[in-house]
Amino acid sequence: MVLNTLRTLRNARHAVAAPAPRPADGEVLLETVGLTKAYAGADGELPVLGGIDLQVRAGEVVALLGKSGSGKSTLLRCLAGLVPPSSGTVSYRGAPLTGANPGTAMVFQTFALLPWLTVLQNVELGLEARGVPADARSDAARQAIDLIGLDGFESAYPKELSGGMRQRVGFARALVVEPDVLMMDEPFSALDVLTAENLRGELMELWESGQFPTRAIVLVTHNIEEAVLMADRIVVLGSRPYGTIRETFEVGLDRPRDRNAPAFEELIDRVYRTMTGRAKETRLPGRPEGLEPDRRTPANTPLPGASVDGLSGLAEMVAHRGGSCDLADLADDLGLEIDDVLPLVDALELLGFAAVSGDDLVLTDRGTTFAGADVRRSKEIFAAAAPDAPLVRLITTSLRQSPDGTLRAGFFRDVLAHHYTSEQVAQQLETATDWGRYAELYGYDAEREEYRLDAGATA
Numbered sequence: 084m085v086l087n088t089l090r091t092l093r094n095a096r097h098a099v100a101a102p103a104p105r106p107a108d109g110e111v112l113l114e115t116v117g118l119t120k121a122y123a124g125a126d127g128e129l130p131v132l133g134g135i136d137l138q139v140r141a142g143e144v145v146a147l148l149g150k151s152g153s154g155k156s157t158l159l160r161c162l163a164g165l166v167p168p169s170s171g172t173v174s175y176r177g178a179p180l181t182g183a184n185p186g187t188a189m190v191f192q193t194f195a196l197l198p199w200l201t202v203l204q205n206v207e208l209g210l211e212a213r214g215v216p217a218d219a220r221s222d223a224a225r226q227a228i229d230l231i232g233l234d235g236f237e238s239a240y241p242k243e244l245s246g247g248m249r250q251r252v253g254f255a256r257a258l259v260v261e262p263d264v265l266m267m268d269e270p271f272s273a274l275d276v277l278t279a280e281n282l283r284g285e286l287m288e289l290w291e292s293g294q295f296p297t298r299a300i301v302l303v304t305h306n307i308e309e310a311v312l313m314a315d316r317i318v319v320l321g322s323r324p325y326g327t328i329r330e331t332f333e334v335g336l337d338r339p340r341d342r343n344a345p346a347f348e349e350l351i352d353r354v355y356r357t358m359t360g361r362a363k364e365t366r367l368p369g370r371p372e373g374l375e376p377d378r379r380t381p382a383n384t385p386l387p388g389a390s391v392d393g394l395s396g397l398a399e400m401v402a403h404r405g406g407s408c409d410l411a412d413l414a415d416d417l418g419l420e421i422d423d424v425l426p427l428v429d430a431l432e433l434l435g436f437a438a439v440s441g442d443d444l445v446l447t448d449r450g451t452t453f454a455g456a457d458v459r460r461s462k463e464i465f466a467a468a469a470p471d472a473p474l475v476r477l478i479t480t481s482l483r484q485s486p487d488g489t490l491r492a493g494f495f496r497d498v499l500a501h502h503y504t505s506e507q508v509a510q511q512l513e514t515a516t517d518w519g520r521y522a523e524l525y526g527y528d529a530e531r532e533e534y535r536l537d538a539g540a541t542a
């Protein structure tokens with residue numbers, strides 16, 4: 084049934100536009116050579132991608148996998164011609180792009196539907212942009228809607244649909260133009276687990292049928308299991324100091340893939356290790372390795388986005404496991420992405436509570452005592468450690484030098500603004516406020532936007 088619909092869709096599309104010959108398996112569809120990208124920011128250029136050489140061939144599903152901020156979405160947008168590279172080239176079937184890539188269509192995490200248009204009208208949009216006449220548009224859109232399981236919902240508005248159905252509209256809108264390459268930016272991450280699983284399965288079934296209306300898929304994800312489940316090739320992006328290809332994995336497992344198969348689990352482990360296992364990768368950007376504590380400054384050692392509650396919780400968990408544990412296992416056991424744990428790991432390291440050794444997080448003596456202490460003792464230990472965090476130290480010493488022990492937050496914002504984006508500055512100050520309050524070094528009056536030295540911290 085689905086295959087018949089697909090055939091009809093393909094025939095209908097061919098009737099309204101004469102597509103270029105269908106690329107043969109293995110033909111290079113997308114290629115980047117020396118691709119770099121930097122965004123202009125208030126504080127100068129923010130380098131995001133550095134020297135990416137990548138090919139996407141007909142017949143393959145490629146997953147771009149990496150931590151938050153590694154530039155996955157930026158790379159996808161460069162491939163789609165939505166964002167121009169700063170240097171290097173992006174080509175589609177051998178021709179360098181000069182604007183939007185005519186061979187790609189995008190499915191977005193947030194569906195990106197127009198709420199005032201019906202399902203049918205939303206799906207027709209892509210064809211309209213390509214100049215397809217109205218009657219042909221409607222026919223092709225209806226068939227794409229059938230194909231993706233939304234038959235009967237043509238006249239519904241997005242607000243009447245569940246998240247999963249909205250994303251089906253997103254897929255139909257992309258597939259209706261029969262792009263050579265279907266681009267997907269975390270397409271399942273806004274859906275509940277079962278809906279996501281169902282949609283993934285249906286999509287891969289269509290792909291495997293060999294009659295999918297696209298010739299390749301590029302999937303952006305931070306979910307390792309999703310990458311191993313769907314991709315033929317996994318491209319892991321590292322983010323220190325900016326996005327580069329860290330490693331590529333050929334998946335080579337038969338479909339449909341069995342999550343419990345030893346080969347599946349073994350590959351997940353290998354990819355986890357690549358993303359997490361190196362001490363270097365667990366460090367913050369711009370934090371030079373081996374920098375002595377007294378040479379750290381707020382500029383070269385940013386505070387990780389970790390609350391005292393969060394880092395204490397992690398320390399307690401590691402203590403509970405005997406004082407050391409494998410980071411990837413820990414994240415896995417908690418049902419978290421490694422990204423969620425890394426700021427806490429960085430915080431424990433910065434405060435001298437733990438060290439990363441190989442794949443393991445190991446508590447120091449100070450960290451072990453902290454993890455086992457009651458609240459009063461834990462505050463004392465934290466107060467002794469917090470000045471190792473340069474921004475906490477800066478705020479404390481600046482307040483001590485202020486005649487009335489107060490300073491406006493704007494002062495610290497200005498100091499940090501030379502080195503960070505405004506978003507990063509806000510995150511740094513939020514963390515410094517949380518840490519300073521817990522350590523009873525200083526308080527913060529949000530109404531007056533003012534820091535005030537704590538009575539006990541005047542020494």
Ligand SMILES: Nc1ncnc2c1ncn2[C@@H]1O[C@H](COP(=O)(O)OP(=O)(O)OP(=O)(O)O)[C@@H](O)[C@H]1O
Pocket residue numbers: 122123124129131149150151152153154155156157158305
């Ligand atoms: N249009 C933009 N202007 C300025 N900076 C941007 C822009 N788009 C992205 N960035 C920055 O570029 C970096 C990489 O972002 P990108 O979204 O490509 O990464 P990602 O790996 O997809 O992250 P995530 O998984 O969190 O979506 C981030 O620091 C982000 O803040």
